[in-house]
Amino acid sequence: MATLNRLATADDRAAQRGEHILAADQVGKLIELLVRRGYEVVGPTVRDGAIVYDHLESPDDLPRGWTDEQKPGHYRLHRRDDEALFGYVVGPQSWKKYTHPAEVRLWAAERQNGTFRILNNEEKGQHPRAFLGARACELAAIAVQDRVLLEDKYRDPVYDRRRGGAFIIAVQCTQAAETCFCASMGTGPQVSDEFDLALTELLDSKGHRFLLAAASDRGTEILSELKTVPATEEDRQQAAAKVDAAARQQVRSIDTTGIKELLYENFEHRRWDDVAGRCLTCANCTMVCPTCFCTSVEDVSDISGDHAERWRRWDSCFTQNFSYIHGGSVRTSAKARYRQWMTHKLASWIDQFGSSGCVGCGRCITWCPVGIDITEEVRAIREGGRNGDS
Amino acid sequence: MSSDAKHKPRVDKPTIDKPRIGVFKFASCDGCQLSLLDAEDEMLAVAGAVEIAYFPEASSAMLKGPYDMGLVEGSVTTYHDAQRIQEVRRQCKTLITIGACATAGGIQALRNWKDVDEFIRVVYATPQFISTLKLSTPIAEHVPVDFELRGCPINKHQLLELITATLAGRKPNIPSYSVCIECKRKANVCIAVARGIPCLGPVTQAGCGALCPSYDRGCYGCYGPMESPNTTSMSSQFRILGQADSQIVRAFRGFNAWAWQFRKASEECER
Numbered sequence: 001m002a003t004l005n006r007l008a009t010a011d012d013r014a015a016q017r018g019e020h021i022l023a024a025d026q027v028g029k030l031i032e033l034l035v036r037r038g039y040e041v042v043g044p045t046v047r048d049g050a051i052v053y054d055h056l057e058s059p060d061d062l063p064r065g066w067t068d069e070q071k072p073g074h075y076r077l078h079r080r081d082d083e084a085l086f087g088y089v090v091g092p093q094s095w096k097k098y099t100h101p102a103e104v105r106l107w108a109a110e111r112q113n114g115t116f117r118i119l120n121n122e123e124k125g126q127h128p129r130a131f132l133g134a135r136a137c138e139l140a141a142i143a144v145q146d147r148v149l150l151e152d153k154y155r156d157p158v159y160d161r162r163r164g165g166a167f168i169i170a171v172q173c174t175q176a177a178e179t180c181f182c183a184s185m186g187t188g189p190q191v192s193d194e195f196d197l198a199l200t201e202l203l204d205s206k207g208h209r210f211l212l213a214a215a216s217d218r219g220t221e222i223l224s225e226l227k228t229v230p231a232t233e234e235d236r237q238q239a240a241a242k243v244d245a246a247a248r249q250q251v252r253s254i255d256t257t258g259i260k261e262l263l264y265e266n267f268e269h270r271r272w273d274d275v276a277g278r279c280l281t282c283a284n285c286t287m288v289c290p291t292c293f294c295t296s297v298e299d300v301s302d303i304s305g306d307h308a309e310r311w312r313r314w315d316s317c318f319t320q321n322f323s324y325i326h327g328g329s330v331r332t333s334a335k336a337r338y339r340q341w342m343t344h345k346l347a348s349w350i351d352q353f354g355s356s357g358c359v360g361c362g363r364c365i366t367w368c369p370v371g372i373d374i375t376e377e378v379r380a381i382r383e384g385g386r387n388g389d390s
Numbered sequence: 391m392s393s394d395a396k397h398k399p400r401v402d403k404p405t406i407d408k409p410r411i412g413v414f415k416f417a418s419c420d421g422c423q424l425s426l427l428d429a430e431d432e433m434l435a436v437a438g439a440v441e442i443a444y445f446p447e448a449s450s451a452m453l454k455g456p457y458d459m460g461l462v463e464g465s466v467t468t469y470h471d472a473q474r475i476q477e478v479r480r481q482c483k484t485l486i487t488i489g490a491c492a493t494a495g496g497i498q499a500l501r502n503w504k505d506v507d508e509f510i511r512v513v514y515a516t517p518q519f520i521s522t523l524k525l526s527t528p529i530a531e532h533v534p535v536d537f538e539l540r541g542c543p544i545n546k547h548q549l550l551e552l553i554t555a556t557l558a559g560r561k562p563n564i565p566s567y568s569v570c571i572e573c574k575r576k577a578n579v580c581i582a583v584a585r586g587i588p589c590l591g592p593v594t595q596a597g598c599g600a601l602c603p604s605y606d607r608g609c610y611g612c613y614g615p616m617e618s619p620n621t622t623s624m625s626s627q628f629r630i631l632g633q634a635d636s637q638i639v640r641a642f643r644g645f646n647a648w649a650w651q652f653r654k655a656s657e658e659c660e661r
Contacts, residue, residue: 048581048606052577092583279623280620283567300551301560319571320566320567321565369627
């Protein structure tokens with residue numbers, strides 16, 4: 001990853017750098033320092049009944065005192081009885097909103113004197129962004145997309161430009177939603193992938209504060225300019241206990257033992273028919289998934305034929321056109337499409353990119369309009385025996 | 391080609407180079423034809439690229455066929471129109487139907503579940519003057535159609551894309567997947583999941599730009615069934631969200647009530 005800043009791993013971090021306590025009223029200062037360094041700070045904010053990621057001006061934009069209730073096909077915001085800034089889990093959007101945008105114009109061209117001239121290539125200079133509030137599962141998802149879009153045979157320049165300069169401020173989860181299953185996927189709730197700064201929110205009789213740790217040179221630089229005090233052993237233990245609690249709260253899990261073989265061997269399983277009866281093939285699961293990366297490329301021309309553009313847009317394996325080859329769509333049934341998505345996510349992804357494509361964030365469960373639960377589908381296939389015959 | 395072209399005396403310029411377009415109206419509200427007129431700026435470019443030979447809504451100059459491209463709005467509801475569409479088809483090299491009336495029978499297809507003779511008796515002072523069919527049907531039930539452009543009304547950008555692509559000989563970028571894909575690309579928060587608002591987006595074809603969900607309303611299904619609509623699962627979810635079967639029937643019986651997937655869905659809820 002040539003253009004990515006060299007970031008230390010969690011182990012390096014633990015070994016080399018101490019942890020600090022940052023008062024909650026200093027979060028504004030953190031945003032200010034990032035802005036002064038030329039970052040656009042983006043992070044969680046309340047909009048339209050959900051916590052979404054958007055431009056942040058100040059801590060006032062953060063979801064102070066809000067939490068999210070999540071169930072299959074169900075999401076609601078509720079008021080907390082405290083002033084926590086990060087007292088929620090994950091919303092409908094992920095950081096791919098910024099690193100892998102939904103729509104990008106790759107280039108435009110104009111006809112001039114019988115030939116075409118390419119204009120306005122996809123913007124070269126990207127405003128570097130600071131992602132404030134990335135969860136462990138989300139960092140794992142970014143790592144997955146890095147493997148797919150940067151470290152595989154082909155490097156995606158659109159992703160590269162947006163991902164490369166991103167400054168990441170991780171926030172440890174101190175609670176889990178009913179739809180979370182990161183613990184079983186080995187991706188959380190403890191942050192372990194690359195980040196610059198990590199925060200753990202603490203709110204008790206000792207006040208509203210954050211355990212703050214740096215894991216990169218630029219993170220350390222920012223930390224040194226913040227007003228902090230060294231963390232005590234008690235602070236550290238308290239923070240660790242909160243993250244542990246977030247793991248213990250998780251009611252969903254996927255048993256990943258031999259999952260690749262399990263799905264490969266159950267290409268025909270009656271559960272696929274069962275889920276196809278519920279699946280709307282609407283593609284919401286793939287749109288909200290922080291690792292789903294598929295796009296389609298469309299060429300458009302205007303009526304004069306003198307101006308043409310090439311656009312790249314999020315696509316989904318749930319559409320018919322996605323598998324359209326000569327003669328028609330390969331996956332015409334909902335059964336074939338759901339099976340393709342889940343088998344790729346959990347099994348063939350491992351062969352293709354060296355890890356699971358699922359990070360256990362639970363978004364596909366919450367934001368499925370009919371609440372299809374991937375953990376339940378895996379369980380049914382495992383418990384149904386070979387091809388669901390038993 | 392300047393926008394003045396259409397004002398020139400037609401005898402000056404042979405029109406064989408420019409494709410001739412005809413716009414035909416059947417049973418409809420004219421809203422889809424208005425989408426074409428509403429295109430304004432782009433319309434000038436269209437007028438430069440084609441000869442609009444027949445468009446009574448826009449011009450009193452009505453030239454005879456044949457036409458390279460026919461745009462048909464409206465459904466077939468009378469014996470006369472059932473005959474007329476045959477002639478329109480014969481006159482058009484490419485026939486494109488535009489809007490929910492032409493592609494699915496429109497809102498007037500609600501008559502298809504009722505006794506039309508009774509309507510006539512109740513509504514008209516002299517019912518004997520009324521000659522109408524029992525069903526409102528889409529154009530494709532009468533003649534072969536080359537492309538169906540969905541929507542109530544159609545989206546002007548999709549119409550321009552369709553005309554442009556047809557003239558350029560390329561495939562139009564008009565997706566048949568769900569409204570949800572457009573909605574999520576716009577970074578909307580799903581109103582069904584986050585607020586429990588019944589929304590037909592998952593079973594409805596994209597094209598409107600997720601207009602209603604962007605303004606906190608559930609999708610009304612104006613663009614008709616998406617490519618693989620699971621209406622049975624959608625109805626179950628509406629029930630979970632507290633909708634009575636009578637409400638689900640009304641949801642599916644909108645502008646695209648007679649599209650077979652929506653028709654099947656509403657009839658299932660009446661059983």
